[in-house]
Amino acid sequence: MLPERIEGERVVLRRHTPSNLPAFYRWYADAEIARLNRHQSGPMRRDEIERFFNARILGLESLALAIHVRESDRLIGSCAFSQIDGDNGSALYHITIGERDAWNQGYGTEATDLMLGLAFDRLGLHRVTLSVFSFNERAVASYRKSGFVLEGTARQAIWRDGRFWDELIMGILADEWRTLRRAREVGRREDDGTSPALAVGSASSGA
Ligand SMILES: CC(C)(COP(=O)(O)OP(=O)(O)OC[C@H]1O[C@@H](n2cnc3c(N)ncnc32)[C@H](O)[C@@H]1OP(=O)(O)O)[C@@H](O)C(=O)NCCC(=O)NCCS
Numbered sequence: 001m002l003p004e005r006i007e008g009e010r011v012v013l014r015r016h017t018p019s020n021l022p023a024f025y026r027w028y029a030d031a032e033i034a035r036l037n038r039h040q041s042g043p044m045r046r047d048e049i050e051r052f053f054n055a056r057i058l059g060l061e062s063l064a065l066a067i068h069v070r071e072s073d074r075l076i077g078s079c080a081f082s083q084i085d086g087d088n089g090s091a092l093y094h095i096t097i098g099e100r101d102a103w104n105q106g107y108g109t110e111a112t113d114l115m116l117g118l119a120f121d122r123l124g125l126h127r128v129t130l131s132v133f134s135f136n137e138r139a140v141a142s143y144r145k146s147g148f149v150l151e152g153t154a155r156q157a158i159w160r161d162g163r164f165w166d167e168l169i170m171g172i173l174a175d176e177w178r179t180l181r182r183a184r185e186v187g188r189r190e191d192d193g194t195s196p197a198l199a200v201g202s203a204s205s206g207a
Contacts, residue, residue: 001123002063006114011107013065013114016057016078020066023075024053027098035160036136037096056080067097067111076102079111081119081128089126091119104138112146120174129171133158140168147172147180 006013025046027033034043044052057064057078064080077097084091093115097108119125130148132139148170156164 002065003118003122006065006118008070008110008114010070011076011110011114012068012070012073013079013111014068016064016066018058020057020075020078021050021053023098024049024057024078027077027096028052030098030100032100033096033098036133036139039158041160056082063091065115067095067107069102069107074099074102076107077111079115081115084123084125089124091123091125091128093119093128093130108139109142109145112142116146116172116177120177125174127171127173129169132168132170133160134166134168135160140170143170147176149176 002015004015028044028049029046031043034040038044056062057080062080063082063084064078066075067077067079068075076099077095079093079095081091081093093112095108095112095115097103097111116128119128128148129151130143131154132143134140134153149172150168151171152169154167154169157167158165
């Protein structure tokens with residue numbers, strides 16, 4: 001069900017190996033990662049991280065892949081589906097780039113795009129959803145770029161930094177993903193000058 005690797009332009013998603021555990025210890029002990037990711041207010045304990053890693057990252061049923069920078073092979077994070085619902089064709093998406101210096105460079109959005117390709121093209125899912133805290137503006141921006149739209153709001157569901165914040169539910173359907181992918185392909189071809197529209201335009205301008 002889970003491929004060995006999925007190649008993107010700047011990231012490669014690969015199966016996790018036990019040797020990735022030390023990175024998880026670091027990432028999930030980081031208070032800022034916990035602030036952005038967890039319903040609980042503090043970071044995970046070491047034993048919790050180990051249990052999470054063995055069950056949800058390496059486990060046989062797991063749909064988690066490691067995010068590596070393609071150029072350097074550096075491990076920077078992890079992305080996964082949980083709650084796969086075969087009857088209704090849906091899954092819940094999670095992503096954590098644990099290496100903070102790798103944020104804001106487009107890696108997260110590309111990893112999400114690759115995971116959506118896996119969900120819709122290979123797993124045949126119909127919809128993918130996620131939940132994100134409203135103060136996590138970087139994550140919301142990244143998800144929007146991958147085509148997720150706001151589906152609902154759990155109002156004031158998260159207590160953080162001395163106040164309540166909304167938890168946003170975002171989702172994307174298979175058809176929406178295919179439409180977005182087609183639009184991106186057209187955009188790329190226009191950028192390359194290889195789109196049929198441009199070819200016709202240049203032919204007629206020369207006539
Ligand atoms: C959320 C996460 C996966 C995004 O991946 P990333 O590689 O950092 O994000 P990208 O560079 O692909 O895209 C981020 C976008 O948000 C924008 N952005 C960054 N900070 C922002 C802010 N404060 N407000 C609005 N937009 C912001 C960036 O400009 C970028 O958009 P652009 O490419 O159009 O300029 C990653 O930052 C991460 O794992 N963070 C820590 C854990 C986490 O928050 N996980 C998600 C929990 S739901």
